[in-house]
Amino acid sequence: MAREGLFRRIVDEFGDPLWRVAGGYANDRDDREDLYQDILVALWQAAEGFRGDSSLRTFVYRVAHNRGISHRAYEQRRRHEPVDDDPVVSRLPDPLENVEAEATRTRLLHAIRQLSPTLGQPLMLRLEGLDNAEIAQILGLRPGTVAVRLTRARNALRDHLAEASP
């Protein structure tokens, strides 16, 4: 089944990035797992209509971020201060990894959650390694606008991280 094949490819190639996108929009761990599942379901439903007009990466990130936007709009009434119950844990244990590194990653995730989607989206895509042109393609913006938003996002992130520093 073509749709299932495409979906498996999406999960193989983008499973971890999608989990991180979910983390950027969710309130806590449970919320993140729910949103991750919602994103996968949305991708499954949308995969039938994928005709290759855009790259698979553009398609996947658009569906994921749009689902994240909806999630924020529906959940904002119940939104609360981020709680420290979603520690960032690597799938493969690294003997060199220490508690401090995990705490830094968790602070980064919580700082990103505090950004508005306008700043959070380009920043999350940049952290995934995409360049301005690719981010502009996904977000439907000019590359110059992406650069401006990334500068603002970087400044806001620095402030949030400074506030969260022990």
Added chain:
Amino acid sequence: MNEPLDLETLAAEWRHDAGPAVDMDALRSELRRRNRSTTWVVAAEIVVTALLVAWTVGAVPGPSRSPLLIAWMWTYWAVATSLAWWNRFGQIRRSVVSPAAFARVSLARARAKIRVVRIVAGLFAAQAVFVLAYGARVSGSGAGGSAVAFLVASGLGTALWGWWYHGRARHQVSTYEAMCAEMEEGGPKG
């Protein structure tokens, strides 16, 4: 304090966050569950509509049957059901546009939801006029009492639904308005 943030270092930290393995069987079950749930809701809507129409037609004595009353009942439920369908399936079609376009469409849809509440309230008011007129015409009979009881019950149900739906839609409108205003800053491409 204002030293530049090293995005490359942060990116490396960010990409350490690995997601759980996707259980395809669990996902298939979830999809089946959602499809089943949609099927049940649609089936329930059809059954309730059919029962209400049958009950209304049956409750009105033959010579007094008002085609207009029945037409209003049908219109009321047909409009409500088709709007619900439009809302449900619009979600999938818009999921692949850019986030800025998605926010604009979502704002338009949230505003449309508020209009839906007004349309349903208008239809209900028109229906109430016909039902009350009918009740007055056949006052004292069981049919008139049943029609008015139905009106009160459906009015309470509609009011509760309208309060909940309208509140949710208003919240979405304000959220998407703020999002769109921020996203339009710097201008979308094209």
